[in-house]
Amino acid sequence: MTLSSAPSSQVNEVKEHYNKLKDALIMMVDDEPIMMDLVQTFLESEGYKHFVNLEDSTQAVSEVLQQRPDVLLLDLNMPEVNGFEILAELQQDDKLNHIPVIVLTSSSDSDSKLKALELGATDFLAKPVDPSELALRLRNTLTVKAYQDQLAYYDALTGLPNRKLFLDRLEWSLSRQQREGGSAAIIDISLDGFKKINQSLGIKSGDILLKCVADRLMEHIRQSDVVSKIPEQDLYRSLSRLAGDEFSILLTDIDRPDQVETIIRRLVNLFQTPFNIANEEVLISASVGVAIYPDDGDTSDSLVKRAGVASAHVKQNGGNGYHFFSKELEARSKQRLSLEMDLRQAIEHQEFALHYQPKVWTATQQIMGMEALLRWQHPKKGMISPAEFIPLAEELGLLPSIGRWVIIEGCRQLARWQQQGLPPLKLSINVSPQQLKDKSIITLLGKAIEKFSLSPSQLVIEITESLAMEDSTANVELLHAIKALGVDLSIDDFGTGYSSLSYLKHLPFDELKIDRSFLINIPNDRDEVAIVKAIIAMAQSLDLRVVAEGVEEAPQLEFLNKLQCEVIQGFYFSKPLPSKAFAEFVLSHKQ
Template identity: 45%
Template sequence: MDTANTVDRQPLNNSVIMMLDDEPIIIDLIQIFLEDLGYTNFTGITDSVTAVDKIVECQPDLLFLDLVMPEVDGFEVLAKLRNNEATQHLPVIVLTSSSDAQSKLQALELGATDFLAKPVNESELALRLRNILTVKAYQNQLMYYDSLTGLPNRKLCQVRLGQSLAYAEKDQRALAVLNLNLYGLRTVQDSFGSSVCDKLLKQIAAELLECVRASDVVAFTGNDQIWRGMSRVGDDEFLIVLSGLRSASEATFVASRLLSILKIPMHLEQQDIQVNACVGISTYPEDGRDPQALMQSASQAASEARLGGPYQVQFFSSDENLRLRERMRLESDLRRALADESFYLAFQPQLDARTRKVVGAETLLRWTHPERGPVSPAVFIPVAESSGLMEELGHWVFKTACRQAAQWHHNGTDVSVSINVSSQQFNSGNFIASIRECLAETGVNPARVMVELTESIAVSNVDSNIRILHELKSLGLELSVDDFGTGYSSLRYIKDFPLDEIKIDKAFIDGLPAQKGDVAIVSAILMMARRLGMKVVAEGVENVDQYEYLVQQDCDEIQGYFFSRPLSAEDFEAFCNQCSSRAAPVF
């Protein structure tokens, strides 16, 4: 892959052209002519007072400038442009009806690029325009792009970062600068030569570009233009500007993805070459308010990350860095726990509301850390999701729960197991194949397995999800929507889903039977479910008043601490036997 070709290369007729003239008719005539030539990105300005600010903000490739204008003339505009770092090299073609040599000399001294006489000769304008833009494109390539990788260099990076900061300040949005620091290049050069080292850098640049263009990065950050903020700012440094930052986790996610690419050895010259790397992150406005300060802070953070060993990520901010270290330590422990199968399952009984017999169990993932003790799923599940572990972890949960259900059935305890499926697991291309594997390997009766989806999963990408749900039904599985009622967007689709069960979220059970709002919502869900032929399970039942009200309303099944906390597999089986030995157990 040629990295240089992946960088934003605009043909000349896509160049941004601006024109400042106090006569609108002149602007209109020039615009019509330029559009005939194929130049469609044109902006005309008639107010010379505000013109400089607009030109600096737009950063055009070329400016047509009238000299004689009221309030602020063309000479003053030209002087301000040349004194501004962002526009000091902007090509400016002066349009003048004057043949006064003194005016032309003054304009040249101020930095005018060329002159065109009014009225403008169209052929001459076309020739001058193309020549100047061609020269500018060549100069830009030399001045603003790294000759080896084709990426923007430090100079262009500073200009673009300055523009991004202006937008961030205007929109009151955060921004992050990621400094990816390579080390080990000297060893590569000494071992294989400078030619191989150059090829390695080009391949690294290409891989990093593909990484920030990948669908998971785009989806996580909500930004499909991250790659435009990537530069090579030193022999062993790459820099990525992440604009419109919503949270620090986005910067962490991108940094982790970049490092994951570099953990895989690069294959060159029939050799696998490993290069170590780390990432330092600075954020606006906490760590700096100008390009130089943010770039320096990110570089310092990368240097500190390097002290911690290969593939470390560190924020410049000490507080954020502590949180990052904690998250990365937890991620490492999660990976180890998954490899060692240190997780275990707990099962919360689900009872028939009328008979109070155990008919099912909700499967709950649990983790006891060797040093911290029990870790709440509310803590470790988000880390598993952001680090890409949920698909593997979800597969383990599904297989283990199916195996347990098969064992219970073998022991004479015939209950269903409800298994929550994460969005990452459900949306993976391997989901159906993974479920088939679990069913085949464990030998469980699919009719005794309930797949639970959250409401948000169910209503995203509806057409595709309905197809997947029908595939699950074809395998003999039961389907449930968990936490129903927390998002009303599913009501318009629920009739099309092949569902067997709806679970009412605990938030609507808490107020029963006193809260009129909760009563109305629960009653509506029960009525809708009955008409659609679906079973209803009430979650989070904690007292006798809630239980008796739900029985009166013909709710099918109940689960919650009123009956039992989540139990181990052995305790759950004993609880089932206890309930079966009594016609109507009292809790």
């Protein structure tokens, strides 16, 4: 099929392809200026626009490194440094050996051609150069290079430059900024909660979202004053998809720091508008981090790393914002990395322990059970707060394995206490969302009960209100399966979520725990008193055992007792205790 007989869409695609090729940067190295002028004049008539001509062959390799041409037209026979030597140097440099080289030579012997091919030459043209032959060879060479570059340097999903091309361009830009005394910025953009999008909508919808994000970012770059100095054909190169849900923008020739802050604010605001994915509106935010050259680093590795440190700080603090890199952030990042490594080994090194906080019958003030609370005794850093390591464990996906250890260890300790003559007690164990989604928890509970000869009614599994209220068939089925074992179920932190009474009454819960935040100011705060009364009344109407946690003062206890809140838990009776101290505490309160 000829081009004239092809469909118009195909003709347009071919024309667009050829037009893109003519944006290529062509570099010529030849000791004959007249020859370079003739070649450039002809190529300009063919539509090519960008040229670098070099007569001094001793500067060829450094100029190629600085200019990064799309193709090199190279004479072989030159004084001082010949074309063979230049080819050899280019071949040894990983940053340059992919650049296609068309050799222009008056030499016709096969040995010279073979040697040039062995040194990495792509094609040959005999001098004097035939214009039509040059146009054909150049077009073919650039077409092959464009295809190879697309595979090696561009993200298949979004069409944006990938990490490899981004780092290559960054190094080139830093080299130029260093020579000219300029400044540059790396902006790291990490999507918040993208994993949940994949889980809820599917990987295909996740890919569509990434493409939409890339398109919106590119449109923003086109409209931004900050990057207006970048030529239109190079705009896409300032934006890259580094990996997964992470994008990066390279800003060069920055005059003032406030320029960077302006574009960052706009970037964050870009995500305030939902994306339309398969006729469904999806709202996703981004954590944006910034590193400035040369203040925050003078190498590509250090700048990319530090921009990532800044965006990670935003994400750890809720996301949907931006932060500039600082030395304080880097110190925190190193501490966090160290903590991550230690946390992964904590179970193996037996650094975790369970402490137990008594749960007490309000009316009789006798101990009815205890809540198992995880503690981490680091060998060098001492006791690490659960508020510090549990969110980290959740982020790293370690909670299921830690949770399994908690169930086994808690049941083992309960069996020991029974052998020591302690009265029958109920052991409450918190289960994370990650654990609850793992159906193996049913098997684990069953095996633990059997292994340690426990009564299922001695165990209470606590889940948060927000997790309990997830309208998920799988969640509901799992809760009923746990209940079928004979194990009690408890709603923790009640009052902090959005419970529906009609939904709650269909779930197999035995216990409801009023969140401690509602007890701080009772009985003096009228609003909190009203809330606590309503929660207790609702729980009693559903025949649920009510536990008030965070009780620290006698007036709170008296108030709760009057409302017939069955169980209390808090520092008024005891802080969480190690297993030995807890046993002593129970025995001292035994009637």
